[in-house]
Amino acid sequence: MLLSACGSASVQDVAPHGLLDPSQPRTDPTIVITAGGVDPVDSHLNHPVTVTFVNRDAVAHRLESAPEIGNGDCPEMAQVGTIDAAGTGTVTIDRANYICSFHDALQPANLKFKGIIVVH
Numbered sequence: 327m328l329l330s331a332c333g334s335a336s337v338q339d340v341a342p343h344g345l346l347d348p349s350q351p352r353t354d355p356t357i358v359i360t361a362g363g364v365d366p367v368d369s370h371l372n373h374p375v376t377v378t379f380v381n382r383d384a385v386a387h388r389l390e391s392a393p394e395i396g397n398g399d400c401p402e403m404a405q406v407g408t409i410d411a412a413g414t415g416t417v418t419i420d421r422a423n424y425i426c427s428f429h430d431a432l433q434p435a436n437l438k439f440k441g442i443i444v445v446h
Contacts, residue, residue, distance in 0.1 A: 364441040389403055390404065
């Protein structure tokens, strides 16, 4: 498996044991959704954090927890809900040393719309 630094790998390429490494560079707490997918795929943030999702796609996306990625459930993702085209949504995560995986419930098998939020 490849260890990801900041949003450059697909969700399948990210090794969970390396995600919580405190030396991972921090990213901006904004995740952009386009027809090409989510960017960055993996975000490294300090806690507590509010992450903003910006939908720049022409269609709506409904983001929710993605336990199938292997990091357990992330009930905080219920805060986001459906984001219409040109809309935004937010999630606040108060926990530290926590991995929150998400996918688009409207396209749960589409790897382009899966991502990981790592809160240090």
